[in-house]
Amino acid sequence: MGKIVGAFAMSHVLGAPGGLEEQAERVFEGMKELGRQLRQARPTLLIVITSDHLNNFRLDQPMPFAIGTADSYTPYGDMGLPTDPIRGDASFSTGFAMFANDRGFKLSKPMRLRPDHGVMIPLGIVDPKRELPIVPLYVNTVYTPGPTPQESWRLGELLRAYIEEYCKADERVALLAGGGLSHWLGVPEEGRVNEAWDRWFMDVLTAGKGASLANLSNEQILADAGNGGLEVNAWIALAGAVPGATGECLFYEAIPAWASGMAGMSFQVR
Amino acid sequence: MAAPRGVHELIEHLIETPTDRGLIRTSPDILFDRFDVPAEVRETLRGGGRDDLHRLGIHPNLVIKWLIWSGRPTMPFFPIDYYFARR
Numbered sequence: 001m002g003k004i005v006g007a008f009a010m011s012h013v014l015g016a017p018g019g020l021e022e023q024a025e026r027v028f029e030g031m032k033e034l035g036r037q038l039r040q041a042r043p044t045l046l047i048v049i050t051s052d053h054l055n056n057f058r059l060d061q062p063m064p065f066a067i068g069t070a071d072s073y074t075p076y077g078d079m080g081l082p083t084d085p086i087r088g089d090a091s092f093s094t095g096f097a098m099f100a101n102d103r104g105f106k107l108s109k110p111m112r113l114r115p116d117h118g119v120m121i122p123l124g125i126v127d128p129k130r131e132l133p134i135v136p137l138y139v140n141t142v143y144t145p146g147p148t149p150q151e152s153w154r155l156g157e158l159l160r161a162y163i164e165e166y167c168k169a170d171e172r173v174a175l176l177a178g179g180g181l182s183h184w185l186g187v188p189e190e191g192r193v194n195e196a197w198d199r200w201f202m203d204v205l206t207a208g209k210g211a212s213l214a215n216l217s218n219e220q221i222l223a224d225a226g227n228g229g230l231e232v233n234a235w236i237a238l239a240g241a242v243p244g245a246t247g248e249c250l251f252y253e254a255i256p257a258w259a260s261g262m263a264g265m266s267f268q269v270r
Numbered sequence: 271m272a273a274p275r276g277v278h279e280l281i282e283h284l285i286e287t288p289t290d291r292g293l294i295r296t297s298p299d300i301l302f303d304r305f306d307v308p309a310e311v312r313e314t315l316r317g318g319g320r321d322d323l324h325r326l327g328i329h330p331n332l333v334i335k336w337l338i339w340s341g342r343p344t345m346p347f348f349p350i351d352y353y354f355a356r357r
Contacts, residue, residue, distance in 0.1 A: 016348035028353050035357075054331045055285055059278055080350045128357035142331055186330025188321045190344060227330055259345065 002167025004160065005174060006041035007242045007267040008034050008126070009205075009235045012050055012118045012178030015258030023253050027262045030251025034264045035126035037250075043174035045089055046132040047159070049234045050118040050178035051141045053078075056110060063108035064147045065155060068115070068136040069093040076114040081124065086115070087133040092167070096135075099162045105154060122178040132174075139237050141179070141230035146218060152233040153214035156240020163241075177238035179231025181261035187227060195254040197224045198261040201232060205265060208246040210239025228260070235265075242269050271327035276305035277315070281332040284339065291339045320344050 010031060017024035038046075055076045057063050071090045077083040093109075100107040115123075119136050127134075139147045139155065147155075163173050181198040184190050204213055213236045221230055239245070245267040253262045280301055284291050293301050302312050314322050319342065323333045337343055 014348075014350070014353055016346040017352060018346065018348070028356075032357065054282070054329070054335075058282055059329060082354075124354055125357060128354075142329070186320060186333035186344075187324050190320065257345070 001165065001169060002163040002171035002173055004163055004242060004269050005043055005172045006038050007175045007238055007245060007269050008038055008265065009177035009238055009267075010034055010122055010125075010264035011180060011260055011262045012121050012231075013258065013260060014121060015255065015260070020255065020257060023255060027251060027253050027255070030264045031125045034250050034266060035128075037266050038126045038174050038176065041174055042172060043132060044170070044172045045092060045135065046123070046127065046174045046176060047135045047137055048119045048123055048176050048178060049137045049139060049237050050122070051231050051234060052118055052138055053116055054142050055116040056113050057138075057140055057142070059143075062143045063110060063138070064140050064143050065106065065151070066108040066110055066138040066140060067093050067097050068113045069097065069109045070113065073113060073115055073136070075120050076116040079117045079121075081117055081120045084130070086123070086130055089133045089135055093135050095166060096159065096162045099166065100155070100158050103158060105158055107155075118178055122176055126176060137237075139231075139234045141233055146230060147233050148218055149214045149216045149221070149233055149236045152237040153211070153240035156237040157243070159237070160241040175238050175241055177234040179234045180225070180229055181232060181263045182225035183228035183260040184226035185228040185259055189226060190259050191256045192226065193254040193256050193259070193261045194225055194229075195261060198252065198254070198263060201225075201235075202247075202249050202252065202263060202265060205235070205239060205267075206247045206249060208244050210236065210245075211243060213239065238267075242267050245269055273327045273329065274308050274311045276302075276307040277311070277326070277328055278332060280305040280307060281328075281336055285335065294336075294339050295341060
């Protein structure tokens, strides 16, 4: 049986530092600290739970939940991110997809996948030397209707069950959720950040009460945290994989110029 | 509200075919014709801002991409190496 040895969540974007260098640096240092803690857990596999930004998925072929099933990925390269290939783990991915689908959870397997910044910024920070194989697990909140908090939580439950029941005994799995927190993107409210909601959301997770977040509706999240804030469903999926785990906020900065509540958390896994 | 005919398909084509993105600035009508984009929304696509495109019903993520490729980004560019060189 495999083991979850680390669970972390962070915003999956960075922005222009001009005019807010100190705040940008606090975010960057927080992300690096998150990466240091993740590497300290000595994982053998990293699962990145995140949303794509329609760089790999089309609106007319909705895949609210999807998983990359390759042994290697060439990043999409948006935001000028490096496009050197990264290692995948086809065995884990295909096994988990079958496991989830057998239990009535539809997890799509796109034929081609070139991870965009939703994967590559978190990964680039936590594994700068690209030592870990990764599994990109998509909670694609760009769709309407999109993945619900309840479904996302269920995905996390299934992920934990698969790791515990089917992974090889020496597999040490780290989970990293990307996205959020509150942000409005490509809409008139762009630039708004709801710091109070962001801190409430993290307080719930810090207290180990992530299960209650599964009761949120996307309509509530959309109203309080914006269309980009729906990405917190990736965080809820992560919480579903480590139920009851308490957490720690490693950094938080409300940055309207980046149109984002920038946050990072680590969780105490058992 | 649904996006005007062809607009989502056009932007999705540009996601998959980066070499065609330059046409937005040089010859947008080639793209508009290819995807049968209605004449009445072409001016907004050529010069409209985020909120104009939003009013057309274009998906927010595609609004952002269109504005970036059109040279009208809503947020400033920065070199990712500002951060990544110091990881």
